[in-house]
Amino acid sequence: YDSGRDGYIDLMELKLMMEKLGAPQTHLGLKNMIKEVDEDFDGKLSFREFLLFFHKAAAGELEEDSGLLTLAKLSEIDVSIEGVKGAKNFFEAKAQALSSASKFEAEIKAEQDERKREEEERKHRRAAFRELKSTFSQ
Numbered sequence: 001y002d003s004g005r006d007g008y009i010d011l012m013e014l015k016l017m018m019e020k021l022g023a024p025q026t027h028l029g030l031k032n033m034i035k036e037v038d039e040d041f042d043g044k045l046s047f048r049e050f051l052l053f054f055h056k057a058a059a060g061e062l063e064e065d066s067g068l069l070t071l072a073k074l075s076e077i078d079v080s081i082e083g084v085k086g087a088k089n090f091f092e093a094k095a096q097a098l099s100s101a102s103k104f105e106a107e108i109k110a111e112q113d114e115r116k117r118e119e120e121e122r123k124h125r126r127a128a129f130r131e132l133k134s135t136f137s138q
Helices: 011-020 027-037 047-058 067-075 079-137
Strands: none
Touching: 011 027, 027 047
């Protein structure tokens, strides 16, 4: 989810992650999620801080209505119940779902880029037409 590739999860990246996991949060809720584990008060989550909320969830230190508790519940699997193969299938299914979402986003971006290119082409043709028209108008 670190789309900026800076080693941190910022507010918008956390928002996207929660939406993809099916647990969207309000802007204020997202800020509170970060604030709850943000040890260095930089407003974003390092890998250590990201893992900290799983530790807090396991220790029962998260509030019941916390977005972090929701995220922890969405991301947990009990290997003693599911077994190793069940855990493997769980994570493979999560990866497949994320891959499908990424493909869909890529298709949308490609369509948007195509529309932008077509609009630029139209502007260029209009400008060329106006230039040609002004030549004949003089």
